[in-house]
Amino acid sequence: METITHHPDIASLMCCSAGSQPEACAAVIASHLAFCPKCCAEVRRMQKIGAALFDMLEPAKLSEAAPIAAMRACEAETDVDDRWMGAPCKECSGDVPPPLAALIGERLDDLPWRWVAPGVWTYRVPLSKACGGDLRLFKIAPGNTLLPHQNAGCELTIILRGGYTDEFGTYRRGDVADLDEGVACGPVACPEKGCICLTATERRLVFRDRIPRLMQALFNL
Template sequence: MNPNHHPHSETILAYSAGSVEESFSLLIAAHVERCTNCSSLLAKAETLAGGILEGLPPVAMSEGSINQVWNLAENTSGAGGSSRGEHPADDLPAVLAYLLPDGLSAIRWRFMAPGIQHFRLSGVHSGAGSARLLRIAPGVEIPEHTHAGSELTLILSGSYTDQTGHFGPGDLADLDDSVRHRPVVDSGQPCICLIATDQPLLFTGTLNRMLQPLLGI
């Protein structure tokens, strides 16, 4: 897998410093596992940070970003299905396979809107936003919206197109409040993606804004 869309360099640097939300750490770790470019950038960022820290007085340190993600996985494993290891997970990045040991097929999807199902990852901190899986049917679009904060979306299967480009498996969309978009699934199969926000989305239509409290995003 060779992703075409990546987190911004600033996002990678913040992740290496352990200063992003748990939900963002989860998506970035999953993307980095499959992306040689971002893995290399992360290694350089961690080396740079290590050199800076060597010149500073010793202080009590919190856990690093990688350990934070794996501790999160241990605390929330099995959320989507039965106990870990009963069935092999789909071809998921390791950190997601730990969270979803029975794979995507075992997820208890819930209705969100016509053609859209979701599964919220409970126990994953995401500020005032949320972390959830979406399963969107072919041809279905997410209503146009912008963002009060940041939004990261990792594509696990299928694909979609929006105003920023075409996104397929392994791609990560790193969006902020300057982006307004309306993703539409363009694959012949459902698009399954992991999305994390640190603030609620801002829908542009009056009806969509009225429905937002019911959708919970």
């Protein structure tokens, strides 16, 4: 088992336990849970607390369908994929965490990576039709920098291979960077192994330099 030094924020784990996370973010958290027994146990604890609190609520009559029920019905009609929600996934022993393998397969090297900059490739992970946000893999060559950018919303990143270093520390396999809106970063990949990471964002990234902004327009980053 990998030694995890960077975990999701407690608020992110709470959203996971409640099943209320956006699909893209939930994919990153579910992948982290496959690496991290500590967070896995914490999510289970939160789920038990939530279930106990729910059981304590007094039932009330409603004149019409509850908003949450209507929302869930709408999700079902629009094929929203909730595979990431709920219980923690199985432990990760291969190249790709089990929740993610259902969408991209079990080998990162078999993906049709798309070149976007010297030493940087990307692959967009498909999400449900009604899902907002963006979920994509980045592959960064050893010593290269992921295009410097600023978050237009919250950003969750998990390392799947190698690692990177940014303004907030060094991240290795299984570690998660949980960044708030407006945070700027430019991760530098491990000089020996490079890096492959999975990144979920609420909205498109905002690149700080002119050339990356041009690449964003050309490659739909």
